[in-house]
Each structure stands twice: as structure tokens, then as C-alpha cells.
Amino acid sequence: MSEGAIQRRRVSATEGILACVVLLYCVMVAAVNPAFLSVETLFDIVRSSSTAVIVGMGLLLVMLSGGIDVSFMSIALFGSYVAAYLMIRLKIDSLAFAFAVSIGLGTTLGLVNALLVNWLNLPPFIITLGTQNLFHGVMTTFISDKTFGAGVMPSVLSKFGSATLFTLKTRQGVMGLTVAVIPMCLSILLTWFIVYRTMTGRGVVAMGNSPESARRAGFNLLKLRLFTYGYIGALAAVMGVVYISQVNAVYPNKLVGNELMIIAGAVIGGVKDTGGRGKILGVILGIAIIYLLNSTLIFLGLSSSWNNFFVGTLLVASVAVTSWQNRRKNRKNLLFME
Amino acid sequence: MSNLASRRDHDLYILIGLTLVLAAVFAVVFGESMYSARNLRSMAYQMPEFGLLALGMMLAFLIGGIDLSIVAVANTSGIMTALVLTGVWLPGLSGYGVVAAAVATGLTAAVAFGLFNGFLIAKLSASPIIATLGTMTFYSGIGMALTGGKGITGLPSAFTSFGTAEMLGVPVIFVCFVAVAAALSAFLSRTALGRRMYLYGENPLAARFSAIDVERIGFWVYGVIGLLAGMSGHIVISRVNSAKVGYGDAYQLQALLVCVIGGIHPQGGRGKTLGVVCAVILMQMLSSAFTILRFSPYAKKLIWGSMLIVMLGLEYLSAKQNVRRELRQKIVH
Numbered sequence: 001m002s003e004g005a006i007q008r009r010r011v012s013a014t015e016g017i018l019a020c021v022v023l024l025y026c027v028m029v030a031a032v033n034p035a036f037l038s039v040e041t042l043f044d045i046v047r048s049s050s051t052a053v054i055v056g057m058g059l060l061l062v063m064l065s066g067g068i069d070v071s072f073m074s075i076a077l078f079g080s081y082v083a084a085y086l087m088i089r090l091k092i093d094s095l096a097f098a099f100a101v102s103i104g105l106g107t108t109l110g111l112v113n114a115l116l117v118n119w120l121n122l123p124p125f126i127i128t129l130g131t132q133n134l135f136h137g138v139m140t141t142f143i144s145d146k147t148f149g150a151g152v153m154p155s156v157l158s159k160f161g162s163a164t165l166f167t168l169k170t171r172q173g174v175m176g177l178t179v180a181v182i183p184m185c186l187s188i189l190l191t192w193f194i195v196y197r198t199m200t201g202r203g204v205v206a207m208g209n210s211p212e213s214a215r216r217a218g219f220n221l222l223k224l225r226l227f228t229y230g231y232i233g234a235l236a237a238v239m240g241v242v243y244i245s246q247v248n249a250v251y252p253n254k255l256v257g258n259e260l261m262i263i264a265g266a267v268i269g270g271v272k273d274t275g276g277r278g279k280i281l282g283v284i285l286g287i288a289i290i291y292l293l294n295s296t297l298i299f300l301g302l303s304s305s306w307n308n309f310f311v312g313t314l315l316v317a318s319v320a321v322t323s324w325q326n327r328r329k330n331r332k333n334l335l336f337m338e
Numbered sequence: 339m340s341n342l343a344s345r346r347d348h349d350l351y352i353l354i355g356l357t358l359v360l361a362a363v364f365a366v367v368f369g370e371s372m373y374s375a376r377n378l379r380s381m382a383y384q385m386p387e388f389g390l391l392a393l394g395m396m397l398a399f400l401i402g403g404i405d406l407s408i409v410a411v412a413n414t415s416g417i418m419t420a421l422v423l424t425g426v427w428l429p430g431l432s433g434y435g436v437v438a439a440a441v442a443t444g445l446t447a448a449v450a451f452g453l454f455n456g457f458l459i460a461k462l463s464a465s466p467i468i469a470t471l472g473t474m475t476f477y478s479g480i481g482m483a484l485t486g487g488k489g490i491t492g493l494p495s496a497f498t499s500f501g502t503a504e505m506l507g508v509p510v511i512f513v514c515f516v517a518v519a520a521a522l523s524a525f526l527s528r529t530a531l532g533r534r535m536y537l538y539g540e541n542p543l544a545a546r547f548s549a550i551d552v553e554r555i556g557f558w559v560y561g562v563i564g565l566l567a568g569m570s571g572h573i574v575i576s577r578v579n580s581a582k583v584g585y586g587d588a589y590q591l592q593a594l595l596v597c598v599i600g601g602i603h604p605q606g607g608r609g610k611t612l613g614v615v616c617a618v619i620l621m622q623m624l625s626s627a628f629t630i631l632r633f634s635p636y637a638k639k640l641i642w643g644s645m646l647i648v649m650l651g652l653e654y655l656s657a658k659q660n661v662r663r664e665l666r667q668k669i670v671h
């Protein structure tokens with residue numbers, strides 16, 4: 001019963017604690033190094049984390065459904081690489097084309113994941129670990145494994161990557177907010193709408209809580225899986241295009257391997273991998289904390305080799321606390337399911 | 339029950355048969371380049387480091403878990419050993435004293451890492467994927483913070499000679515691997531605790547209510563996994579004569595793959611050590627074949643990835659077949 005009450009509250013305890021952690025951390029960094037408090041830093045963090053938030057929204061949906069996906073970075077690379085490759089080869093210079101090709105491919109690969117997860121009925125982690133390597137291998141073996149530098153990048157992508165929404169004049173010079181916040185905000189709004197305002201979204205949450213109950217309540221689990229894995233595929237593809245635009249080059253070996261940071265962000269943000277629990281704000285805050293850590297260690301005088309140490313500590317601490325709370329609650333109700 | 343046991347052996351015979359067939363095919367296709375004494379020896383040198391990781395992953399699979407931190411544990415414990423060996427930590431020791439102290443430090447750290455995983459999973463009921471994902475980042479973060487990403491080189495020869503030592507022409511590290519596998523196999527199939535682990539993996543709830551202390555078993559099993567990973571880390575640094583973060587990252591996928599090929603069910607409770615050893619040999623032969631054929635790392639990725647998916651598919655089909663057979667038998671009797 002109390003769980004229902006928590007669900008209905010807009011901002012629950014997890015998000016509150018996370019927001020406090022973010023604020024305290026910012027105050028601490030600013031106290032050590034006042035240079036941290038600048039519009040530049042803020043815009044920088046927004047720029048670097050925008051891609052993570054886009055795909056994080058897809059991951060939220062998959063994890064809400066009780067699944068997990070570790071192949072999304074592979075999908076992002078596949079979609080964006082092929083899009084850029086075609087644009088360079090066929091001399092097409094259109095942003096719409098890039099997104100269309102990438103999203104088309106991304107959704108298809110996501111659907112492949114969904115079919116495998118549905119058919120094999122084995123842990124989605126292992127299945128998507130397989131497809132992660134499979135997709136990357138197919139792309140590099142059968143399409144191309146060349147790097148395309150800034151010189152040959154389609155100009156529309158380079159422009160999109162450096163475009164700004166508005167600019168501010170500060171003491172350090174002219175600062176602009178990246179246009180990547182537009183796809184970021186769109187993905188957040190779309191995900192909010194799907195999760196809270198559509199039957200499919202409620203079905204995803206229901207499936208995450210109990211697949212069997214969801215099935216008996218009339219939800220088609222295959223369709224829900226196709227939707228969630230297709231959705232993360234599409235968002236990953238969008239993220240891929242934004243990413244290659246921002247770095248202004250296409251590498252055949254980037255992105256893959258970075259999926260753990262996004263998953264870490266979601267888990268720190270309170271998304272349960274057992275399904276049915278997770279909030280949009282939590283994911284955003286979780287990812288924000290990770291990117292904040294990654295980009296502020298320098299302000300604290302630590303080298304970037306400490307990144308993993310702090311992210312790992314945070315992740316382990318948050319996993320330990322939430323699972324212990326959950327266990328205590330379950331034991332009180334004489335539940336020994338885990 | 340006897341049917342059940344014989345059927346599982348059936349799968350194992352298929353695997354052994356497959357390994358032999360592949361060995362024969364390779365003999366025809368590659369001939370001397372595959373079965374030269376040099377290549378066989380280099381295979382025997384490469385197998386232990388990832389075979390031990392695969393055995394660790396097997397233990398995690400058997401109790402229905404997974405351990406994603408094994409490579410990080412191997413690396414970081416190797417780095418700690420290297421730090422003692424090079425005199426950065428505990429300076430003032432010399433000769434075999436420093437080797438003993440270094441190995442003790444590294445293995446203690448590895449077991450502590452493993453037990454911490456066990457604590458999170460068994461005592462706090464964290465989900466194994468998320469918990470070990472976190473500790474993987476954390477442990478590799480420790481290794482990274484200790485070294486700053488640079489390699490530690492110049493290990494004393496008293497230590498590195500272990501990695502290249504041979505006993506009657508067979509690498510000592512390979513003998514170690516076989517001994518560990520045999521001990522684990524005997525433990526899992528011949529002791530009460532080993533059988534309890536299978537029960538735990540098959541149905542944790544039923545095991546708990548059958549007076550099996552699942553929390554204690556889980557806690558210690560992850561400790562043993564840590565020990566196996568630590569041993570693998572030591573073999574790696576003694577063989578390549580340096581310790582560095584990120585060495586052997588590809589083993590993560592391969593260890594999972596070997597367990598799936600070896601018939602260890604990812605949802606726990608099923609599988610044999612012999613299957614994993616067979617799968618390790620199979621993987622090593624494939625790996626060597628890819629090296630002879632000069633496959634790119636990307637092509638290897640493609641092959642390992644598709645193999646994992648295909649093996650999971652076969653697993654599914656064989657499980658379906660078994661259910662059908664059982665139903666048919668029930669109807670007949």
C-alpha cells in the first residue's frame with residue numbers, strides 16, 4: 001500500500017537524496033575551486049551529457065520492463081556510422097537523411113534484440129552482450145572499419161554538432177548552449193508521455209512488476225518487448241548521430257564499451273533492474289552525477305584516472321543501500337524471493 | 339531421476355565429440371601449423387589465464403548468479419602484486435620473501451574483492467548483474483587510481499619464471515589449471531556442499547526452506563571466484579612480465595561464452611566442470627585458428643557474438659526437446 005503512495009508522489013526519496021548529493025557536491029567543488037561556478041562549465045556538462053540522457057530514456061523503458069540492454073552503444077555506432085558512411089559515399093548532405101537512416105537501422109536492430117529475448121527466454125543481459133558484439137562485428141566486417149575525420153565529414157553534421165541554441169557573452173568569451181538539448185528534451189517528453197499517458201507504457205511497467213500478471217491482464221508481452229527494445233534502438237540511433245556530430249568524426253570503435261556508464265547512471269538514479277521501478281528524473285540526476293564527477297575531478301586536483309573509482313564507489317553504495325532497504329522490507333513481509 | 343542424469347551426460351558427450359571433430363578438422367585444414375609442438379605449447383600457456391576466469395564464471399552461473407567483475411579483480415590483484423614486487427609497497431624485502439609477500443597481498447586482495455561481491459549479493463540481496471557491474475567499475479577504478487593507467491614493468495625473475503616454468507615439457511601454469519579444474523569437479527559432484535550449490539542454483543527459495551544456508555554459500559562462492567580470478571591475474575602478470583589496467587578485457591565475453599558452450603545454464607543449477615574444460619579447449623583451438631588465419635579483432639568479435647547467440651538458441655531448443663520428452667514419458671507411464 002505504502003508503495004502505491006510513493007509511486008504517486010512526483011519526487012520520491014531517491015530523487016530528493018540525489019538532488020541533495022548533486023548540490024552538496026557542487027558546493028564542495030566550488031569551495032575548492034571557484035572557477036567551477038561558471039556558465040561555461042554548465043554548458044559543457046550539458047553538452048557532454050546530452051547524448052547520455054537521450055539513450056538513458058530508452059534504457060529506462062527497457063529496465064522498467066524488467067529487461068536490460070547492453071547492446072545500445074553498438075546500435076548507436078551501427079546506425080550513425082552507416083548513416084555517415086552513406087552520406088560521404090553518396091554525397092548526400094541532409095540531416096533528415098542521417099536521422100532517418102540511423103533511426104531505421106537502430107529500430108531494426110532493437111527489434112532483433114526483442115525477438116531474441118522473447119524467443120530464447122534467457123537473461124537479456126547475456127543475449128544483448130552477444131548482440132553487442134555481433135552488431136559491432138557485422139558493421140566492421142561487412143560495411144567498413146575506416147575512420148572518417150573532420151575533413152570528409154558531411155558539413156551538415158559538423159554544423160549540427162557545433163550549432164548553439166543561444167549564446168551568452170561572458171568574461172571568457174561567447175558561450176553557447178548546444179542544440180543537442182532539443183533532441184534531449186524531446187526524448188524526455190516522449191518518454192514521459194509513453195510511460196505515464198499511454199496504455200503501452202503502463203503495460204511496460206506492469207510487465208516489469210510481473211510478466212505473468214501482465215500477460216493475464218491482456219498485455220501481449222512480445223509486442224511490449226518489441227516496443228521497448230525498438231524504442232531504445234531508435235533513441236540510441238538518434239544519440240549516435242548527435243555524438244558523431246559533436247566529435248565531428250566517425251570512428252569504428254568508439255561508443256561501444258561506454259554503455260556501462262549509462263547503466264550506472266540509471267541504477268544510481270534508482271531504476272531497478274528487476275523491473276517496474278524507475279523515474280525519469282532519477283535517470284537524469286543519475287547521469288548528471290556521473291558526468292559531473294567525470295568533468296569536475298580536475299577542479300578538485302585529481303587526474304581523470306580516478307573517474308572509475310568514484311563512479312564505482314557511488315554505484316556500489318547506491319546498490320548496497322537500495323537492495324538492503326528492499327530486502328528489509330521484503331523480510332518484514334516474509335518474502336524471500338531474492 | 340536417473341533419466342535426468344543420463345540426459346545431461348548426453349549433452350556432455352556431444353560437446354566432447356564436437357571438440358574431437360573440430361580437432362580432427364583442424365588437423366586436416368591447418369596440419370602442422372596447428373599441431374606443431376610450438377603451437378601446442380603456446381596454447382597450453384594461454385589457456386590457464388582465461389580458463390581460471392571461466393571456472394569462476396561457472397561457479398557464479400551454477401548458483402544462479404553472474405560475476406562481471408572477474409577481469410577487474412584479476413587485473414587489480416595483479417597490479418597490487420606487481421606493486422609489492424617492484425618495491426613500491428612494502429620496500430625492504432628481497433629475494434623469495436618479496437615474491438611470497440607479493441603473492442599473499444594479491445591473493446588476499448582478490449579474495450577480499452570476491453567476498454565483497456558475495457556480501458553485496460548474498461547478504462544485501464543485490465542483483466548479481468548490477469552488484470558486480472558496480473564492483474567491476476570500482477575494482478578497476480582502484481587499479482586505475484593505483485597506476486594512473488600506466489603499466490608496471492620490471493618484475494623480478496624469481497616471480498616471472500613461474501609463468502614460463504615447465505614440468506616434463508608441460509607448462510606449470512597449465513598443470514595448475516588442470517589441478518584446479520579437477521579439484522572443483524570433485525568438490526561439485528562428490529561433496530554435500532557441492533550438491534547444495536546445485537540445489538541453490540536450481541531453486542534458491544526451495545534451497546532456503548530446505549535448511550540450506552544459501553547466504554553463507556553465496557558469500558563464500560563469490561570469495562572462491564575472487565580467488566580464481568586472482569590466480570588468473572597472477573598468471574597473466576608473470577607471463578607478460580607487466581601489470582596494466584584493461585589487460586584481458588575480451589576475456590569477459592569469452593568466459594561467459596565458454597560457460598554457455600560448456601552447458602552451464604545461465605539461470606543456475608545445471609552444468610559440469612568437465613563441460614567448461616572442454617569448452618575452454620574448444621575456444622583455445624578456435625582462437626589459435628583465428629590467429630593462423632589472421633582474423634581482425636572485429637571479425638573475432640563477430641564470431642564470438644554470433645556463437646553466443648547460436649549457443650543460447652541451441653540451449654533453448656534442447657530445453658524444449660527435453661520438456662517434450664518428459665511429457666511423453668509421463669503420458670506413457
